[in-house]
Amino acid sequence: MRPLEDVRIIAIEQYGAGPFGSVHLADLGADVLKIEEPSSGGDVGRYVPPYNSGEDSLFFETFNRNKRSLSLDLGTPEGRKVFEDLVATSDAVYSNLRGDVPAKMRITYDDLKHLNPAIVCCSLTGFGMTGPRSRQPGYDYILQGLAGWMDLTGDPDGPPTKSGLSLVDFCGGYVAALSLMAGLHAARRDGVGGDCDVSLYDTAISMLTYPAAWHLNAGFRPVRTKNSAHPSLVPFQAFEAVDGWFVVGCAKEKFWVRLVEAIGLADLLDDPRFVDFTARGEHKDDLLPLLENRFAENSVDHWVSLLTAAGVPTGPINDVEQALTEEHTVARGLIATTDHEVWGEVRQVTSPVRFGDDPVRYRRAPHRNENFDEVMTMLGYSADEIRGLVDAGAFGKIVQETA
Template identity: 50%
Template sequence: MSDSLPDRARAPLADLRILAIEQFGAGPFGTLQLADLGAEVIKVEDPREGGDVSRYVPPFQEGEDSIFFESFNRNKKSISLDLRHPDGRAIFEDLVREVDVVFSNLRGDGPEKLGLTYATLGEVNPRVVCCSLSGFGMTGPRRSEGAYDYVIQGLAGWMSLTGGPDEPPMKSGLSLVDLAGGYVAAISMLGAVWRARRDGIGGDCDLSLFETALSLTTYVGTWSASRGYQLERLANSAHPSIVPFQVFSTRDGWLVIACAKEKFWQRLVAILKRPDLGERYPLFADRRDHRAEVQAELQAEFAKDDTAAWVAALREAGIPASAVNDVAAALADPQVQAREVIEELEHDTLGSVRHIGSPLRIEGGRVPAGRAPFRGEHTEQLLADLCGYDEEVVERLLAGGAVAGPAARPAAAVGQTPPAAE
């Protein structure tokens, strides 16, 4: 089977190979960052469970393909392998000998149970990095608990910080804990591989979504830990200490403005032709101490004109500001076209898929978007190329159920559910 992925010879991570036991969002998003930089990411998908569960996430899902899965798994390979099968475990260890990283996003007790830690795999490949991204880490009283982004947002205090003062606790609009956890995993893998190549010894990376979320409280977390600070939720997404740094309603919509420097405030009062505001509230502290008055004055001004007019005037003055876009409007911004952010490709069953390209831009190293793999698409290729198995051995393993090749195409009808685990 020929490799359908783009030529990665000059990509920054062309010499990095990762074996990933991953599903849904956080784990696949982490390895996606490395795949987009040229790493060979091999997804290990359990044939008994239909592979990565995100293959079946609606909407825009057909058979074992979904646009949700595409968005997290482009530029990867797939081997359909049963790690609990004796032959499957032997195959897995043969693959471990040829990779730099074994990555998983399971519960914290999962890597030890499945033999995915360095204590086990270091005997197979002393240079291998074993990276685990779990809800709570591989130690502590919560290690065996599962976790999802929304739950962690509540547990880590995020929901208490989000929304208006009279609204219920609110999650962020995106699964930011999962996505940040992916970035944390990507950085950790690169750091650990660098050390392994320098010192000749691998090791474990023990990462958690909970700690990732706590770390992202940054200054608010430090204020709380140091001084017992309790953040007050403010209307209109206002910043806790800088005024104005929030949204305002205009005559026809919404505007977001960020006067994060004193010079921006002075430019703003000039645009508004309200020098009195600059005189009454010249400093950050003055505006914070009189937040309600300042906001009321500004709201009255912004209500006098349309969003587009305000944005044009503010940008001309060099003040950070924007209309509050929906996602479609954001993707239509001229900057998106100028930077070729969107990459379009044709998928065998899903038709046209327009990917949001990687923000990781390294000169001469951008890997074009390639579709996500079909489950087991690369099974036979990997068994031959990495494990060195001949055709007879591959056929025996396929017949025995340790591995599976790709499902017959075209895919099944819309709405198919994954096969139940045995």
């Protein structure tokens, strides 16, 4: 069995952050059942360009492999009945909505505990379910700005800059998945579930980590650094070679010694300006030009090979294509392949969350409402009951037209 094969999660999720969190659980074997609102066409991620066709997109495939889909109108009494029957037979309700919406939709623990006392209700919202911003929608770019990330990122003379990836969304998804798993453990131990009030804002603020501690305790004010330099360790930054860029990280004194010996600047070891981290930080304007001039004499491959052999932490600054074809990427099995009617063979990156040695089985993302029959059978509904629910609009028009 896969680690989470005995876990069923009802996922009222869409777009990026929520589906990103639950896809790791699905890869671990959890039965993640996506509830898709029928009148709006389901998860908006299905329609994200540029690689989209009808209700299928490569964006959607990325976040929804190994899941199932059910179209369900929670705004109808009959749709609510189906949802509550699912709650009674599931382990968790997982959502990513605006902070005030879970209560309005009645999907919090207090709303559902009478159906299943052990249910875990994990709500990933923009700003959380309490606080002055709880009713505001939260998007990655906005949160990168609010949490100080953009002020920290970019060239010292340039504008505030966002990360090249939606890291608040993705980290928020990880936090939600971790919170849900903690809740499931407690529920199985105690027989009582509860709420996981997780937010993208909380995630972004918490990731300020040591710069926040430095500021809160010593008044430290972070500034942007040239060439992505570490705020306190020198040298630890990007350097330019003849044909590109690479990173050198001297996080320990022994790496500094290995570095200067490997590149032929061992005389710097006797220079009192560079004797330790503190001295190198104080005299970085003297040191860095010496290193930059030396690294400008040869190629990235030359320096990375030389420094790797010397035991100095280093690596090239790859583009996306180079990163995906790195020897280590292939060796670690980080590319998965699924078959799809529209896209043919779909290749995508895998989840880094792992347990045990059994290989992960990958299944393409579900078509909208693809698993209707399976879910109806799972719930034990008779043909007459299903017809009544369909006629009452519990599943939206998509089912009424095809049933």
